[in-house]
Amino acid sequence: MAKTSTWDLWTMHFQLVMAVMAEVAPRVRELGLENKEFLLLAAVDAHSSPAELARAMMLPKPSITFMVKRMEAAGYVRRASEPDDARRFKLTLTPSGRRAMESAREVLETVFGERVGRLPASQRTELSRLIRAMLNEGELH
């Protein structure tokens, strides 16, 4: 096997992520969600305010404003103002929001799991370690 350049490695990563998203999209749409909306719902537990979501999802703030509005209108998200800080809103999934998110997550786990499943368990662990090393901020710690 030829040596893989940085560019080729990037291209493969990118293609993998895009391929999974593209494969997931129609099945998630049947659940009444767009991919990005699903990812937002999946992030709400860990990042329960719009500003945090914007940072975590690397999207501009207005995008979050509009997506949250849609998800609220769909009855998937509830917004409560934080008593401690009147600028902030605390977002929580409604029961139906959680159901929708979990169904979509199962779709993604099936699709991505098929690909991950091609690797033996030891290599899966190794992959996870390698990606984590590339993900962590800077060369800190």
Add this chain to the structure above:
Amino acid sequence: MAKTSTWDLWTMHFQLVMAVMAEVAPRVRELGLENKEFLLLAAVDAHSSPAELARAMMLPKPSITFMVKRMEAAGYVRRASEPDDARRFKLTLTPSGRRAMESAREVLETVFGERVGRLPASQRTELSRLIRAMLNEGELH
């Protein structure tokens, strides 16, 4: 280190790709390109017709139509109709298009290379093999 679930592994992959794109975007914009436009230019050599680009980039055909128009207006892409098939267009980068694409690619290689560089060479090779296995269609070969 705890066992990494399929979902967590997905999330890390996704974050990695998004983080790189987000880091690259402003520096590519200084070159007069949006990320997607840069990726289109980078794909033109290998996929020299709009329909092929749509498949390779997993974007709908109209998106390609408009992006190609913009890139043509910017003087980065030339369109020539194929003599064999009057429906088709053959796209080629102009010299300035190639320069722009290569500058942008250098930015990406710098940004992604910083992350890849955290791994020793042997692990880079391993990573490349693992991603390739997950990327290839079905369980062929």
Add this chain to the structure above:
DNA sequence: AAGAGATAGTTTCACATTGAACTACCTCCT
């Protein structure tokens, strides 16, 4: 040779996205 079906690319149109500018609120410093 004729037409059924596929493919390349475009247009339309409704909606999504996002940079810039804004309001409101909070925190820190003096």
Add this chain to the structure above:
DNA sequence: AGGAGGTAGTTCAATGTGAAACTATCTCTT
């Protein structure tokens, strides 16, 4: 206390996006 500077979230306006429907061309079948 007061005001400078920061953060949360929204609004606005311009642009991007993509599903559906379209035209034009090609290919296959008979």
